[in-house]
Amino acid sequence: MIELKRATKKAAGECAAIVHTWMSETKDIPQLHTKENLEKMISQAMPKREVWLIGTPEEAYISLNIQTFQVTGLYVSKNRKWVRKKVIG
Numbered sequence: 001m002i003e004l005k006r007a008t009k010k011a012a013g014e015c016a017a018i019v020h021t022w023m024s025e026t027k028d029i030p031q032l033h034t035k036e037n038l039e040k041m042i043s044q045a046m047p048k049r050e051v052w053l054i055g056t057p058e059e060a061y062i063s064l065n066i067q068t069f070q071v072t073g074l075y076v077s078k079n080r081k082w083v084r085k086k087v088i089g
Contacts, residue, residue, distance in 0.1 A: 007051040007061060012043035014053060015061045021077040 007015060016039035023029050033041070042051075045063070049072060054060040063073035 002054060003056045004052050004054055007046070007053050009043055009046050011051070011053060012039045012046060014058050015039075015042045015051065015075075018058065018061055018077040019075045022075045025077075 016035050019038050019042070020031075020033075020035040023031050023033075048065075050064045050066050052062050052064075054062065058077075060074070060076040062071060064070070065072050
């Protein structure tokens with residue numbers, strides 16, 4: 001079973017590390033932001049989104065816009081197809 005936990009602003013660093021790793025490991029994605037800049041951006045967006053960390057240890061996170069029922073971000077730190085398959089269906 002995949003563990004999900006609601007992310008607080010304190011978890012912005014964990015989320016940033018997941019995005020940074022994903023960007024580093026994805027061949028065609030440019031590394032436009034530092035991990036620190038990503039953490040700041042995620043922290044600022046958290047009050048407007050519902051964010052969940054996925055896995056133990058955290059290997060992914062999903063960001064949701066509750067007003068529009070949209071997934072605004074799904075990042076997996078490594079090529080973990082099981083995460084995408086379980087979360088998206």
